[in-house]
Amino acid sequence: MNLEVNEKVTITDIADKANVSASTVSRVLRGSAKVAEAKQQAVMRAVEELQYRPNIFAKSLASGQSMTIGVITQNFGSPFYDGILQGILLALEKTEYWPLFADGRWQPDVEERALYQLLDRRVDGLIVIGGQLSEERLQEVARYVPLIVAARNTPLLPNNCLYVKNFEGAYNATRYLMDMGHRDIVHITASHINPVAIDDVHQRRRGYEQALMDVGWEVDPRLIVEGNLQQQSGVLAIEMLLGRGRPFSAIFAANDQMAFGARLALYRRGIRVPEDVSLVGFDDETFAPYMVPPLTTVRQPDMEIGQAAVTAIMQMLEKKTPDLPLFETELIVRESVTRH
Amino acid sequence: MNLEVNEKVTITDIADKANVSASTVSRVLRGSAKVAEAKQQAVMRAVEELQYRPNIFAKSLASGQSMTIGVITQNFGSPFYDGILQGILLALEKTEYWPLFADGRWQPDVEERALYQLLDRRVDGLIVIGGQLSEERLQEVARYVPLIVAARNTPLLPNNCLYVKNFEGAYNATRYLMDMGHRDIVHITASHINPVAIDDVHQRRRGYEQALMDVGWEVDPRLIVEGNLQQQSGVLAIEMLLGRGRPFSAIFAANDQMAFGARLALYRRGIRVPEDVSLVGFDDETFAPYMVPPLTTVRQPDMEIGQAAVTAIMQMLEKKTPDLPLFETELIVRESVTRH
DNA sequence: CTGTTAGCGCATTCAT
DNA sequence: ATGAATGCGCTAACAG
Numbered sequence A, B: 001m002n003l004e005v006n007e008k009v010t011i012t013d014i015a016d017k018a019n020v021s022a023s024t025v026s027r028v029l030r031g032s033a034k035v036a037e038a039k040q041q042a043v044m045r046a047v048e049e050l051q052y053r054p055n056i057f058a059k060s061l062a063s064g065q066s067m068t069i070g071v072i073t074q075n076f077g078s079p080f081y082d083g084i085l086q087g088i089l090l091a092l093e094k095t096e097y098w099p100l101f102a103d104g105r106w107q108p109d110v111e112e113r114a115l116y117q118l119l120d121r122r123v124d125g126l127i128v129i130g131g132q133l134s135e136e137r138l139q140e141v142a143r144y145v146p147l148i149v150a151a152r153n154t155p156l157l158p159n160n161c162l163y164v165k166n167f168e169g170a171y172n173a174t175r176y177l178m179d180m181g182h183r184d185i186v187h188i189t190a191s192h193i194n195p196v197a198i199d200d201v202h203q204r205r206r207g208y209e210q211a212l213m214d215v216g217w218e219v220d221p222r223l224i225v226e227g228n229l230q231q232q233s234g235v236l237a238i239e240m241l242l243g244r245g246r247p248f249s250a251i252f253a254a255n256d257q258m259a260f261g262a263r264l265a266l267y268r269r270g271i272r273v274p275e276d277v278s279l280v281g282f283d284d285e286t287f288a289p290y291m292v293p294p295l296t297t298v299r300q301p302d303m304e305i306g307q308a309a310v311t312a313i314m315q316m317l318e319k320k321t322p323d324l325p326l327f328e329t330e331l332i333v334r335e336s337v338t339r340h
Numbered sequence C: 001c002t003g004t005t006a007g008c009g010c011a012t013t014c015a016t
Numbered sequence D: 001a002t003g004a005a006t007g008c009g010c011t012a013a014c015a016g
Helices: A011-018 A022-030 A037-050 A056-063 A079-093 A108-120 A135-144 A166-179 A195-214 A231-244 A256-268 A302-317 B011-018 B022-030 B037-050 B056-063 B079-093 B108-120 B135-144 B166-179 B195-214 B231-244 B256-268 B302-317
Strands: A068-073 A098-103 A125-129 A147-150 A185-190 A224-227 A250-253 A278-280 A297-299 A330-332 B068-073 B098-103 B125-129 B147-150 B185-190 B224-227 B250-253 B278-280 B297-299 B330-332
Touching: A011 A022, A011 A037, A022 A037, A056 B056, A068 A079, A068 A108, A079 A098, A079 A125, A079 A302, A098 A108, A098 B098, A108 A125, A108 A135, A125 A302, A135 A147, A147 A302, A166 A185, A166 A195, A166 A250, A166 A278, A166 A297, A166 A330, A185 A195, A185 A231, A185 A256, A224 A231, A231 A256, A250 A256, A256 A278, B011 B022, B011 B037, B022 B037, B068 B079, B068 B108, B079 B098, B079 B125, B079 B302, B098 B108, B108 B125, B108 B135, B125 B302, B135 B147, B147 B302, B166 B185, B166 B195, B166 B250, B166 B278, B166 B297, B166 B330, B185 B195, B185 B231, B185 B256, B224 B231, B231 B256, B250 B256, B256 B278
Parallel strands: A068 A098, A068 A125, A125 A147, A185 A224, A185 A250, A250 A278, B068 B098, B068 B125, B125 B147, B185 B224, B185 B250, B250 B278
Antiparallel strands: A297 A330, B297 B330
16 A cells, blocks of 8 residues: 555546546445446456545545444453453454544543543444443433443343343352352452442352352351452451451452452461462453462453444444343363362 | 434534524634634534534545544553553543554554554554554655654654663663672573564663673673563573573563563472562563562553653644653562562 | 436635 | 635435
């Protein structure tokens, strides 16, 4: 591609060179109507020779389509969201659309501005990952543009929502510990956190409880401690727990951050992992395999979610009802758990 | 913002409502010429009442500016590049421009396609982070559109390039180990890696060597081992090193990944960190503070680089010569080093 | 099947 | 200072 040349080649230049009208050029380029074979060839040749690149603004102005998909994410740099992003990028590469990113940074006003901007730029579809926008607001948006909300359960928008089976993930993790012979299993849950995360955390707690109940064990409240998803709160949780004097042989934390905090607290008390206590987290953060010992955890299928989001948007653009699969989690077994 | 309403409000609607011509509306909105105070007010009021949002395609088509800045990155999900990205986003928020991202994935063909696409979308400026595009190619691009190449030293483009003082970072890290009483310091360097990274790695090695030479110590080739930047190669490096039988008390790895590999290898051999051997990495990857013990490493100022890139692009858009600072690294001291 | 004619919404002349 | 006219490059409706 010669950058200098193609700059101002327009559709009429092609038309002239190929001895056809501009409309015909447009037709062969968009495949919007049948054109005689000979003219097709002529047009293609002219396009090639003149290094023609359609002006996207003119195209969008005339067609009303921007050929872009807006993506609102939260905090670039989080592995889960970045994974979703990658999935979106990958899937979008196979389409004619281009992503328009915006970072909501988990701040409602920032997110609202981002939404505003993306709408201004006339995105043809919108993918919102997590975030704080109210469901009512999202409903409004959904009436206006094809919308997919990923990594967030939005009851008001059952047909626009893509999420992960947190309940099952937690259930399986707990069940795994039980299968490894553990009976007294601690759960570190969380409260006083943002409303989006709270739902996930709640589902995880329910999964933990259900696993116990399904074999007829009772849920001992002394085995449940609350953090706030931050690492430091995992430390505190363990200290609180040890203060209770209730014996236990395994810990299942609602996220890896708190699992790591727990790991630190145990280390300071001289309690070994996994010899004395087994440990399981949730999320499979980047650092999980780097912990000592490497952390057993639950992976959420981030890339798949991103790809599914794009697929769904494409279906909506074709006025079809989108597929909205639920996503299974995967237990990643590493050395932080041992048989009891 | 009422999503339903503003959809088709055009500049003529505003003109009608304010009893002026479309040109006048355009003038007050762009501030491109003086307009009577009274009409200004009237226009602004109409804009407000009708929730007018200019159509960006028409604007771009007429003005020739897209008000976008293209950003080519490599592998979403790497902490260093993500940091730069965040910096770019943050800085861009204060401007009228919007970012257009593309992921080159460290694959030349993918990157070339991304470049192609961004140019097609008529970005007003371009930031390339790392990547494999040849310098010649970048030169071509630079003639065509304001360009900044970040996190990569490109001799052919001294006026478009933003990079980090790898030499100094490595020098300081090595010096730190020396100050802690270490004399026999291993360096894990790398070879057979991509041409962009090779330069950084080389600078780091030079920094290590210079630190030794500056106090009159000789560089012992038996203390230098080569990996390929991957974690596993750190393991092999240590095993090779131990095979040589040359004693040492500290290790400085050219990146955190190899440092972690080294950590594993030492662990398997029963060599303690930092009691027996001190360890320093480079990059301050996400997992560095989560290692056991937490890893002393060298942080590159990612966000600052991103912000500087945007600043530079804005200056170029104003036809000014851009500021192109060199970036200092920062030694992050954690528990993996002890006095010898 | 294909050329002609109108816009798409805005910025920018050019007159006044 | 301001309105009218023109054009940006393309798509789509309309004839033929």
